[in-house]
Amino acid sequence: MNLQKPSIVLTGDRPTGPLHLGHFVGSLRSRLDLQEKYKQYVMIADVQALTDNFANPDKVIxxxxxxxxxxxxVGIDPAKTTIFVQSKITQLAELTVYLMNMVNLGRLERNPTVKQEIKQRGFEKEVPVGFLCYPISQTSDITAFKADIVPVGQDQIAILEQSNEIIRRFNRTYNKEVLKEIKPFLSQVPKLVGIDGKSKASKSENNAIFLSDSPQLVKQKVYSMYTDPDHIKISDPGKVEGNVVFAYLDAFYLDKEEVKSLKAHYRKGGLGDSSLKSLLTQTLEEFLEPIRQKRAEITMNYVKDVLIQGTSRAQKVAQDTLNEVKGAMGINYW
Amino acid sequence: MNLQKPSIVLTGDRPTGPLHLGHFVGSLRSRLDLQEKYKQYVMIADVQALTDNFANPDKVIxxxxxxxxxxxxVGIDPAKTTIFVQSKITQLAELTVYLMNMVNLGRLERNPTVKQEIKQRGFEKEVPVGFLCYPISQTSDITAFKADIVPVGQDQIAILEQSNEIIRRFNRTYNKEVLKEIKPFLSQVPKLVGIDGKSKASKSENNAIFLSDSPQLVKQKVYSMYTDPDHIKISDPGKVEGNVVFAYLDAFYLDKEEVKSLKAHYRKGGLGDSSLKSLLTQTLEEFLEPIRQKRAEITMNYVKDVLIQGTSRAQKVAQDTLNEVKGAMGINYW
Known part of the structure; x- marks a missing residue:
């Protein structure tokens, strides 16, 4: 008899902007699938977002x-997925403090992902301690829910390796398998490029189509998409690689064969950018319209209820883990 | 009308061993005085003790x-002083996490006190992050109780300066005077030397007389005290400086004039170590016997009650501060 417990997923987002099509392709789509198969926790990571937005909390709030x-x-279902707010789970801060004893400064500074992120933010030696420590805090988030599946991109693998080191060291130190090791669940889908074709879609690059954009704005963004600058006349042969319109059709047009033949047509010449953009606009509208309709029915009170209930569920789970953690350490005095 | 609030004292100990006469002279005596004048919190700092004893939690527990x-x-009165256990005040971990955003790694590494402590422990680059961050955690402990008086030795001044930097940065960042700046309350009494005369009394140096030592053990320790190795015959002139017996008489013999004349006599010659040690044994017994009697009446259940009640009071105060902190940051969503 196999009594292995079902897998638990932990994932989430730093709330620093509205979610966009890049989030849908990169994570939301997969969460819709995961919530059908596993126990899924989705964390709104305000504490983590504050580590590099502490001076601008409004952006997070x-x-x-x-x-x-x-x-x-988009269909994340609170009956299947526990959605919660990180700062409300005070147990995560508690666990972070104990895990901070399990990692040395040198190891933290050598983490290649954090190293790069520090550089990107121009932090270098003046890195806020909270930011430097976010991999520890993340380990706490994951282990508090005993999550063993954590969907990540390739760039986050180094963070999870560090998490597993911390987890193994904790279990070894207190001689008990309290914290569960993490399996990275690599996202199969490539990152969605921004409408400028320069980098991945993101709020900060101002090159994303948001899930909450109006039809007018979506159309406007599609028509400003980077295509092939050498494709001047409709009859010219066009380049598909680096052409943002095709990247979006790849991600959202359901009939993949049709996309293939459109690409062939475009390469040969005779297919204009404007008909393609019209097709993409229509495709995105078919995708976005039901999302928009659902959004229109959601009240602030309902969202609040969902968050309060999810947070309360998450608190109980995290408290159970904390009790085990403190039990293993022996610091449950009464 | 002066509506200034009364001062609040925060102090405490890392629970890594029984308390000894050095603790009495250095802090307990002063706490007996402070509890009559101010609201006093005394923290049993298990979380802090774990930052360099994480692999040996039993020592702390x-x-x-x-x-x-x-x-x-010794007379710390739970009706006047709130005694609590640090790990039970989860709000302290929460506040620590937010304060970690208020200090840069470079600044933390430059703290001269921490620098020295890292060296003492042989941690160097392999310093556990939890230990490196203890000045942040300490800032959280102090500010959570809005303490403005923190009794410290000279060596802790740099830590409190860093705390005040963190406090000012927090208040400036969130544009509200939430956290209170700290006044160091310098201990007037010099540190008590160990019985070996080599360094200050401490458990790790195995040179301390504990408050819980038996009369026999006290006597034995007094008789092993370092005096003046050149004072061989009673009639020889003796040295008072560096003579541990006089250091303890200075600290515990009530009649200071009498100690002065004993010193003169010893310097001149004619006063034997053994009569002095007998006098010190008697002096310490007069001091320790009432403490021993009180201890004999204390049940484990009573101690537990005191800790539970103190901790519960401390939790309420810390939660109030946390609510203000989160209010100032704007992250009190519901």
Whole structure:
């Protein structure tokens, strides 16, 4: 008899902006699938977002409800997925403090992902300690829910390796298998490029189509998409590689064979950017319209209820883990 | 009308061993005085003790009740002083996490006190992050109780300066005077030397007389005290400086004039070590016997009650502060 427990998924977002099509392709789509198979926790990571937005908390605060509404509008189902707000789970901070004893400064500084992120933010030696320690805090988030599946991109593998080191060291130190090792669940889908074709879609690059954009704005963004600058006349042969319109058709047009033949046509010449953009606009509208309709029915009170209930469920689970953690350490005095 | 609030004292000990005469001279005596004048919180700092004893938690765990009993036996009065256990105040971990955003790694590494402590422990680059961050955690402990008086030795001044930097940065960042700046309250009394005369009395140096030592053990320790190795015959002139017996008489013999004349006599010659040691034994017995009697009346259940009640009071105060902190940051979503 196999009594192995079912897998538990932990994932989430830093609430620093509304979610966009890149989030859908990169994570939301997969969460819709995961919530059918596993116990799934989705964390709105305000504490983590504050580690590099501490001086601008409004950016974080204003996006808590926004991100939660985005989740609900795409079909994340609070009956299947526990959606919660990180800062409300005080047990995560507690666990972080104990895990901070399990990692040395040198090891933290050598983490290649964090190293790069520090550089990107221009932090270098003046890195806020909270930011430097976010891999520890993340280990706490994951282990508090005994999650063994954590969907990540390739760039986050180094963080999870560090998490597993911390987990093994904790279990070894206190001689008990309290914390569960993590399996990275590599996202199969490539990152969605921004409408400028320069980098991945993101709020900060101002090159994303948001799930909450109006039809007018979506159309406008599609028509400003980078295509092939050498494709001047409709009859010219066009380049498909690096052409943002095709990247979006690849991600959202359901008939993959049709996309193949469109690409062939475009390469040969005779297919204009404007007909392609019209097709993409229509495709995105078919995708976005039901999301928009769902959003229109969601009240702020409902979102609040979902968050309160999810958070309360998450608190109980995290408290159980904390009790085990403190038990293993022997610091449950009464 | 002066509506200034009364001062609040925060102090405490890392529970890594029973308390000894050095603790009495350095802090307990002053706490007996402070509890009459101010609101006093005394923290049993298990979380902090774990930052460099994480691999040996028993050392910490076994001393929680021991330290609490030491407090009660010398007259720390739970009706006047709130005695609590750090790990039970989860709000402290929460606040620590937010304060970690207020200090840069470079600044933390430059803290001269921490630098020295890292060296003492042989941690160097392999310093556990938890230990490196203890000044942040300490800032959280102090500010959570809005303490403005923190009794410290000279060596802790740099830590409090860093705390005040963190406090000012927090208040400036969130544009509200939430956290209170700290006044160091410098201990007037010099540190008590160990019985070996080499360094200050401490458990790790195995040169301390514990408050819970038996009369026999006290006598034995007094008779092994370092005096003046050149004072061979009673009639020889003796040295008072560096003579441990005089250091303890200075600290515990009530008639200071009498000590002065004993010193003169010893310097001149004609006063034997053994009469002096007999006098010190008697002096310490007069001091320790009432403490021992009080200890004998204290039950484990009473200590537990004191800790539970103190901790519960402390939790309420810390939660109030946390609510203000989160309010200032704007992250009190519901």
């Amino acid at each position: 204003n996006n808590i409800y926004q991100v939660a509404t985005d989740y609900l509008s | 076994n001393n929680i009740y021991q330290v609490a009993t030491d407090y009660l036996s």
